[in-house]
Amino acid sequence: xxxxxxxxxxxxxxxxxxxxxxxxxxMGHRAMYWYKQKAKKPPELMFVYSYEKLSINESVPxxxxxxxxxxxxLNLHLHALQPEDSALYLCASSLGQDQGEQYFGPxxxxxxx
Amino acid sequence: xxxxxxxxxxxxVFKGAPVELKCNYSYSGSPxxxxxxxxxxxxxxxxxxxxxxxxIKGFTADLNKGETSFHLKKPFAQEEDSAMYYCAxxxxxxNLFFGTxxxxxxxx
Numbered sequence: 001x002x003x004x005x006x007x008x009x010x011x012x013x014x015x016x017x018x019x020x021x022x023x024x025x026x027m028g029h030r031a032m033y034w035y036k037q038k039a040k041k042p043p044e045l046m047f048v049y050s051y052e053k054l055s056i057n058e059s060v061p062x063x064x065x066x067x068x069x070x071x072x073x074l075n076l077h078l079h080a081l082q083p084e085d086s087a088l089y090l091c092a093s094s095l096g097q098d099q100g101e102q103y104f105g106p107x108x109x110x111x112x113x
Numbered sequence: 114x115x116x117x118x119x120x121x122x123x124x125x126v127f128k129g130a131p132v133e134l135k136c137n138y139s140y141s142g143s144p145x146x147x148x149x150x151x152x153x154x155x156x157x158x159x160x161x162x163x164x165x166x167x168x169i170k171g172f173t174a175d176l177n178k179g180e181t182s183f184h185l186k187k188p189f190a191q192e193e194d195s196a197m198y199y200c201a202x203x204x205x206x207x208n209l210f211f212g213t214x215x216x217x218x219x220x221x
Contacts (some may be wrong), residue, residue: 034210042199042211043157067217090157101147102209110179 002013002027004105006091012111015081021108023074031097032074034066035090037107043090047072050097081112117138117202119214125218126190132214134185136200145203146183148174149211152196156185157165160185160198170194 004025013019023032031050031058035043048056049068057098074091088109092102116139120166138144154214161177163168163183174185183200200212 042213043209045208045210048208101159101162106156 002103004088004091004093004103006105006108008108009106009113010109010111012113013078013081015083017081018077018079020078021076021089021091023076023093023105024072025103026072027093027103028071029093029095029100029103030071031094031101033092034074034076035092035096037090038086039087047076050095051062056096060096078110081110083112086111095098115202115204115210117200117210119198119200119212119215121215123216123218125220127220128192129189131192132187132194132219134198134200134216134217136183136185136212138181138183138200138202140202140204144155144176144178144181144202146174146176146202147187147200147209148172148183149199152193153180153201158200163182192218192219192221195219 007022013089033048034046036046037043046060047060047066052068063080067075088107090107091105094100094102118137120135146163149157150160151157161167169201172185172187174183197214197216197219199214201209204210
């Protein structure tokens with residue numbers, strides 16, 4: 001398996017909802033990433049996990065809560081989001097945090113109403 | 114602070130013509146630069162990285178530290194090259210900082 005998968009593909013949620021985005025890879029990669037991509041903008045790094053530990057948080061608001069339950073899974077828990085949080089959320093993985101190219105998933109398109 | 118500039122949002126060339134997508138960077142450390150590509154309805158994927166000095170799908174890019182540039186070039190554009198191209202700078206331990214992207218359209 002040489003892909004990064006993300007579920008769901010699309011998500012619509014209200015500002016008071018709690019939802020989670022899921023990312024999975026079975027390539028034995030030990031670094032995983034969350035990016036946010038607004039329309040017609042480049043991806044922006046949110047979080048980096050290395051060996052299941054959070055190593056980078058790019059000053060992301062606490063309404064986004066990442067979790068790495070094991071080396072293959074990465075979740076992004078969402079709570080009390082704002083409409084401006086609507087975006088494509090991309091997951092990526094790499095062999096290690098300082099080695100190997102990043103492989104991207106297809107993304108989850110999130111709409112906050 | 115780091116900066117990656119791709120001056121052209123849109124670029125159109127005819128099939129068979131040479132193509133050059135410009136990328137300039139600003140970074141105080143030792144730069145590692147990449148080109149990522151996103152074809153229609155496909156995921157973002159690595160096209161090439163400067164340290165490998167490879168030619169992928171006929172594309173090459175040379176890091177010019179004097180001009181702080183990493184332009185992407187191909188001598189003869191093909192229709193299947195139409196895509197969104199992002200230049201990216203690695204700012205530390207695989208942290209990628211992306212430019213704003215150039216949408217390339219190859220006209221048949």
